[in-house]
Each structure stands twice: as C-alpha cells, then as structure tokens.
Amino acid sequence: MMLRVIFFSFISIVGIGVIIFLYILFFLPTLDTMIKIDKNEISKKLNSNQTILIPTEFEVKNVYLIDDGLLSPHIEVHLSNEINISIHSSNHLDYECRKNVRTKILNSFKVREYQTKDGRVIYIFKDGQLNYLYEFYEIYRESIDEYLSKKYFK
Numbered sequence: 001m002m003l004r005v006i007f008f009s010f011i012s013i014v015g016i017g018v019i020i021f022l023y024i025l026f027f028l029p030t031l032d033t034m035i036k037i038d039k040n041e042i043s044k045k046l047n048s049n050q051t052i053l054i055p056t057e058f059e060v061k062n063v064y065l066i067d068d069g070l071l072s073p074h075i076e077v078h079l080s081n082e083i084n085i086s087i088h089s090s091n092h093l094d095y096e097c098r099k100n101v102r103t104k105i106l107n108s109f110k111v112r113e114y115q116t117k118d119g120r121v122i123y124i125f126k127d128g129q130l131n132y133l134y135e136f137y138e139i140y141r142e143s144i145d146e147y148l149s150k151k152y153f154k
Contacts, residue, residue, distance in 0.1 A: 034076075035065045042075050046089045050128045055147040058083055081140060086133040106148040123148075 058079040067073035114122040
C-alpha cells in the first residue's frame with residue numbers, strides 16, 4: 001500500500017513537471033516576439049493612420065514591435081532620459097498599481113496619472129484608436145505636459 005502511494009506521488013510530481021515545462025516552452029513569450037522597427041513604421045504596424053504622439057524634444061533610441069501572437073501587437077518606444085512610451089491598439093490599457101491615481105486633462109486628453117515607488121510618473125491616455133502609456137521621471141513632467149497640451153495646436 002505504501003509503495004503505491006509513493007509511486008503515484010512520484011508520477012504526479014513528474015506529470016506536474018511536464019505540464020510546467022510544456023507551458024514554458026509553448027505559451028510564454030520569447031525574445032523573438034520583440035522586433036526592432038523604424039520609428040516611421042509605427043502607424044503601419046498598429047494598422048492606424050493617425051499621428052503618433054512621440055515628443056520631439058527627446059531622442060528616439062529604440063522602437064520595438066511586441067507581438068506574441070496571442071494579444072494584439074503593441075509598440076515600445078525608448079527615448080533618451082529613460083522615457084518609455086507603450087502604444088497599444090487594444091481597447092483598454094491599465095496599469096497594475098492602482099495607488100496614487102489622479103486624473104487630469106491635457107488638451108483633449110483625459111490622462112490617468114500614477115506614481116511609482118521609485119519616483120517615476122505613469123501617464124495613461126487614449127488618442128483616437130490608440131492607447132498610450134508614458135513612463136518618465138518627475139523632472140520631465142513639464143516637458144511632457146507641454147508637448148501633450150500643445151500637440152494639436154501647432
């Protein structure tokens with residue numbers, strides 16, 4: 001009887017190990033899903049014809065298309081001064097930390113603002129069919145706010 005319990009316990013552990021291995025192998029996104037693209041390709045990759053909101057005051061370091069084949073693809077833009085922008089064509093974009101949220105209006109954008117523990121600011125807003133997540137340090141708030149406030153008035 002005890003031998004059966006040990007045998008079935010062993011089989012169960014091996015089975016769970018195989019399931020975890022297969023999950024990691026087939027379902028977790030790989031680095032191959034991050035494809036470097038040119039800044040001018042963003043609209044095309046997101047199937048959008050609208051203007052992409054990237055502040056011109058900062059240098060664009062890298063632009064990546066993230067496509068895991070399951071969710072709709074999105075774009076990651078890395079600017080100078082550790083400013084990151086995520087652009088999504090999905091209907092809703094949220095930030096996992098719901099603390100310290102406040103809403104403000106910049107131009108016609110209803111911006112949800114979050115503060116991270118390390119002092120970074122997160123802006124989430126929608127422009128047309130695209131959702132944006134800006135992540136930057138507090139010292140760049142004025143520049144980002146000015147860009148978003150004046151974007152359509154130039």
